[in-house]
Amino acid sequence: MAAPEELQLFRKLGIGAKFDTKRFRKDAERSQMIRAQVTPTVSKEEADKALDFFGNLSKQKPSKPAAKSTGDNAARTSAETSSKNNTSEVLKSEGLGVQSKKGKKRKQKEELADSDDSDYSEDSLQLLGDIKASEKKKKRKKKDLTVNKVEQIKQEKLSEFRRKNRIHVQGSDIPAPVTSFQELQGGYGIHPQILTNLQGLGYEEPTPIQMQAVPLMLQRREILACAPTGSGKTAAFILPILHHLREPRRQGFRAVVVSPTRELAKQTFTWFQRLGEGRGFRTYYIEKPAQAAKKFGPNSAKKFDILVTTPNRLVYMLKQDPPIVSLHSVEWLVVDESDKLFEEGKQGFRDQLGVIYQACDSSHVRRAMFSATFAYDVEQWCKLNLDNVVTVSIGARNAAVDTVEQQLLFVGSESGKLLAMRELVRKGLTPPVLIFVQSKERAKELFHELIYDGINVDVIHADRTQTQRDNTVKCFRTGKIWVLICTELMGRGIDFKGVNLVINYDFPTSAVSYIHRIGRTGRAGRPGKALTFFTEDDIVHLRSIANVMREAGCEVPEYMLELKKAKRKERRFLEKRAPKRKSISTTPKMFVDKAMKKRKMIEKSKKMQGKTRKHEALRPDSSRANADDRNKVTESGGNRKNNEQETGKHKGEKVQGKKGATSIDRSAKLLSVNTNGKGLNKRMKKRKGANKYVAKS
Incomplete structure (x- = not known):
């Protein structure tokens, strides 16, 4: 057995170390870490003193235990084995039998557990x-x-x-998507009336963008959302806005939605009214700034909650002194079609969006960007300026809807487009049909060509008044118009349910434009078809459109994918400027020139009518002036020189009309043409006759 000093040193060095007692059992017995298998010959008090490593019991000198020889140990072990054999024989003789293997294993486990418990005493636990x-x-x-x-x-x-569900998210602390609208009521406390209105509009289950975007906005997170056309983005931001506003209040506008076109703004305004029905929210769409100044001015009662508008009208009202509209109480600023509004130049609204962004200066304002196509510069701006923004995208970015059957048709030249269009009409179209062209002039020309082909066709473009545009959209929705010719104006966000065919008469200048155009069909899971005409001049853009079609699962010829890729600068230049194309009109040039001259004459006469009306308003009483003029003519004796002096004319002034006609004749002509009073015309004719008689005499 080791000396006490050695044991103390071993214990000090072994503090915190794990000793394998099974492998080094003899060493453990020698160092008195565990009990030896032999029965101790010493008393219990001596054993306790031996195991009292830290002297807790008494500080007496430990007595050395009697050493045993190895021979004695061997003898004892042999005796124990012989005794075990004898006991087993006795058990057999008594009929108790031998335990099974499973019982032996259990017994061995129990013995091991007991030995472990007995091996580690309280003192060893302290050690x-x-x-x-x-x-x-x-x-x-x-x-x-x-x-x-x-x-x-x-x-x-x-x-x-x-x-x-092809939901891709980027950000931190992103909530779990919802699988049903009932989860919104239970988990977020959305008012049941809003969900009832939603189900009344045909929404049974949330779409992928609604599954993820709605919980994010309900937690007041700023997001950048990108989802395919017709996937329910409008409802995805309307639901959280209505939930956060809670009830109507007299605090001014608390939510602002900005859209690039008036048609899209009106559509969003209609959705707010439908989903907020029964909640009392006051939603407004600005049509005329003059009327808006009375409703929303500084002296108004502030009985309004939600504003849906286009950027130019809102900026115009913000720049007035004092501003017509105040955005200091805005809680949510939503930018619909954000990639279009972030574009620079004449077609974009980046400067206007900056003014609106600065006007919404509330400390608790939140912002959300929605679009069907992804723009890199928009994402970078959001990461720099928005607070802990989360990016949500559905499916592949800048991809077309897979429910649309897409087809490319080579027509050779511009004249071949019209032949192909008439061939489609001859075979039979399944209305409603949308036809996209690149400019309003070409829209007018195609309208005049198709109006005599026996189909109900109409056109919408920026030159038409707002009333005409609203009536055209309404007639197209109700089915009174079968074919609608339009420009890029209708390519963004307009929801025409049930459009069966989209025809790209003029090839789109970018893949983004193509995606938005064909997105007018195949909405909300319905099937649709898109047909695109292309000529030799459109080969520059052909590869990008072919890639979009291939990603959507459509068949594309291999040669289109192997075309030379345009450089980045060239591609950007071509996106902003559409190519020059030949006129669609088949009318001879002579008739076109005549029509132009006639139109100019009509416009000129309208201007002259306006001037004469202003002149009449400024003149004194006409009957009194006519009597004075008649007296002057008789007193002058018919002398042209005296007549000019009396009327205040100078020698250098040119006189219009026939030879010998005076300034009075000129004014008489204008008044006889532009006035409707019969008595005034008769007096002028009499004056003409008097002037002729005086001249002859």
Whole structure:
């Protein structure tokens, strides 16, 4: 047995270390870490004193235990084995039998557990206290691992759900997507009336963009959302806005939605009214700034909640002194078709959007960007300027809807387009049909060509008045118009349910424009068809459109994908400027020139009518002036020189009309043409006759 000093040194060095007692059992017995298998010959008090490593019981000198020889140990072990054999024989003789293998294993496990408990006494626990503490830590780690495992399983299920619905998210602390509208009522407390209105509009289950965007906005997170056309983006931002506003209040506008076109703004305004029915929210769309100044001015009662408008009208009202509209109480600023509004130049609204962004200066304002196509500069701006923004995209970015059957048709030249169009009409079209052209002039020309082909066709472009545009859209929705010719004006966000065919008469200048055009069909899961004409001049843009079609699963010839790719600068230049094309009109040039001259004459006469009316308004009483003029003519004796002097004319002034006609004749002509009073015309004719008689005499 080792000396006490050695044992103390061993214990000090072994603090915190784990000793394998099974492998080094003899050493453990020698160092008195565990009990020996032999029965001790010493008393219990002496054994306790020997195991009292830190002198807790008494500080007496430890007595040396009697050493045993190895021979004695061997003898004892042989005796024990012989006794065990004898007991087993006795059990057999008594009929108790031998335990089975399973019973032996259980007994061995119990013995091992008892030996472990007996091996580590209270004092040994103090010695190996660090070891026990580490075991407790291990148990805690196991508990933590189970919690982490549950969280990991949950995240895997969410990832699988998002992968199934093609939902891609970027950001931190992203809430789980919802699978039904009832979850919004239970988890977020959305008013049941709003959900009832939503179901009344035909929404039974949320679309992928609504699954993820609605929970994010309900938690007042700023987002950049990109989803295909017809996927329910409008409802995705209307639901959270109505939930956060809670009820009507007299605080001014608390939500602003900006859209690039008046048609899209009116459509969004209609959706706000439908989904907010029964809640009392006051939603407005600005048609005339003069009327808006009375409703929303500084002296108004502020009985309004939501504003849907286009950027130019809103900026005009903000720049007035004082501003017609105040946006200091805005809680939500939503930019619909954000990639279009962020464009620079004449076609974009970046400067106007900057003015609106600065006007919404509330400390708790939140912003959301929605679009069907992705723009890199919009994403970079959002990451720099929005607070902890989350990016949500559905499917592949800048991809067409897979429910649309897309087709490319080579027509050779511009004249071939009209032949192909008439061939489609001859075979039979399934209305409603949308036809896109690149400019309003070409829209007018195509309208005049198709109006005599036996189909109900109409045209919409920027030159038409707002009333005409609204009536055209209304007639197209109700089915009174079968074919609608339009420009890029109608390519953004307009929801025409049931459009069966979209025809790109003029090839789009970019893949983004193509995606928005064909997105007018195949909406909300319905099937649709898109046909695109192309000529030799459109080969520059052909490859990008072919790639979009291939990603959507449409068949594309290999030669289109192998075309030379345009450079970045050239591509940007071509996107902003449409190519020059020959006129669509088949009318001879002579008749076109005549019509132009006639139109100019009509416009000129309208201007002259306006001038004469202003002149009449400024003149004194006409009857009194006529009597004075008649007296002057008779007194002058018919002399032209005296007549000019009396009327105040100078020698250098030119006189219009026939030879010998005076300025009075000129004014008489204008008044006789432009006035409707019969008595005034008669007086002028009499004056003419008097002037002729005086001249002859």
